[in-house]
Amino acid sequence: MPLEIEEKLQVNSSRVFERIREEGHVGGNPIQRGRLALQHDTYLDTPGGHLYHSGASLRLREKDGRYVLTFKTPVEATHVRTEGEAFLTEDEASAALDGALDLVDCDVAAAAIAYVGGSSLRAVLLVSNQRETWNVTSALGSMLMCFDWVQYSDPTGASEGRTAEEYELELELQQGPRSLVSDAAQHLSRRFHLPAQARSK
Numbered sequence: 615m616p617l618e619i620e621e622k623l624q625v626n627s628s629r630v631f632e633r634i635r636e637e638g639h640v641g642g643n644p645i646q647r648g649r650l651a652l653q654h655d656t657y658l659d660t661p662g663g664h665l666y667h668s669g670a671s672l673r674l675r676e677k678d679g680r681y682v683l684t685f686k687t688p689v690e691a692t693h694v695r696t697e698g699e700a701f702l703t704e705d706e707a708s709a710a711l712d713g714a715l716d717l718v719d720c721d722v723a724a725a726a727i728a729y730v731g732g733s734s735l736r737a738v739l740l741v742s743n744q745r746e747t748w749n750v751t752s753a754l755g756s757m758l759m760c761f762d763w764v765q766y767s768d769p770t771g772a773s774e775g776r777t778a779e780e781y782e783l784e785l786e787l788q789q790g791p792r793s794l795v796s797d798a799a800q801h802l803s804r805r806f807h808l809p810a811q812a813r814s815k
Contacts (some may be wrong), residue, residue: 616696616697617689617695618695618699618786619694619792619795620786620795620798621784621785621795621796621810622782622783622785623782623784623785623799623803624780624781624809624810625761625781625783626745626781627781629807630806631761631783633804634761637763640750640759640798640802641797641798641801643725643750643752643798644750644751645748645749645759646749646750646751647746647747647748648747648748648749648750648751649747650744650745650746650747651745652677652692652742652745653677653741653742653743653745654675654676654677654740654742654743655673655674655675655676655741655742656674656736656737656739656740656741656769657671657672657674657737657739657740657741658672658674658710658715658726658735658736658737659735659736659738659739660730660734660735661734661736663738664728664729664730664733665726665730665735668687668688669695670688670729671684671686672684672686672726672735673686674702674707674711675708676707681702681703681706681707681721682699682700682701683699683700683701683702683703683707683718683722684697684698685697685698685699685723685725685726685729686698687721687729693752694792697722697776698722699722700720700721700723702720704784706718710723713734713735713736713737715727715735721769737770738769739766739767739768739769740767740769741764741765741766741784742765742767743762743763743765744762745760746762747759747760748760748761752790752794754790754791755785755787755788755789755794756788756789756794757785757786757790758784758788759785759798760785762779762782762783763779765777765778765779766778766779766780782811783808785799785802
C-alpha cells in the first residue's frame with residue numbers, strides 16, 4: 615500500500631485560517647486555492663478500540679454520492695502511515711455500516727479484518743468535515759494544505775445528539791522530500807502558535 619505522509623496542527627480559531635490566506639504563502643512558498651468540500655465519514659473499530667489504540671483507522675467516506683473505504687496503519691512516525699482505498703457500492707457501504715464488513719469483497723476490508731484478528735468492526739464515530747484545500751508549491755515539490763472545520767458525533771445515538779467540534783490544519787505531501795511537510799508544519803506552528811495534533815483522522 616502507498617505511504618501517506620502528513621502533519622496535523624491544532625487550531626483554536628478560524629481566524630488562523632484567515633491570516634494564512636491573507637499572507638498568501640507558507641514559509642515563502644506560494645499557496646493557491648483549491649476546492650471547498652463537505653466530507654461525511656464513519657469510523658469503524660472493534661468494541662475495545664483495537665484500531666484506535668494501535669494508531670490505525672478504518673474510515674468509510676461518502677462524498678458526491680460515492681463511497682470510499684480507507685484503511686490506514688502506522689509505519690514509523692506519528693503521521694506516516696500506509697493507506698489502502700477501495701470504492702464500494704451503496705449495498706457494500708450499508709453492509710459495512712451494519713457491522714457486516716466480512717460481506718464486502720475487497721482487499722481493504724480483508725486487510726482490516728485480518729489486522730484485528732477477525733474481530734467485529736462496527737461504526738463508532740461520525741465525522742462531518744468542511745474542508746478547504748490549498749495547493750502549496752516550492753522548488754522541492756508540492757503538498758496540500760487543508761483547513762478543516764470538524765464535527766464529531768456518536769453513530770449509536772447514546773450521546774443523545776451531543777457533538778464536539780474542532781478546527782484542524784493538515785499538510786499532506788504530494789511530491790518531494792518529507793522535510794517539505796515537516797518544515798512547513800514547524801513554520802506554521804511557530805508563526806501562529808499551533809500545537810501538533812497527536813491523532814490523525
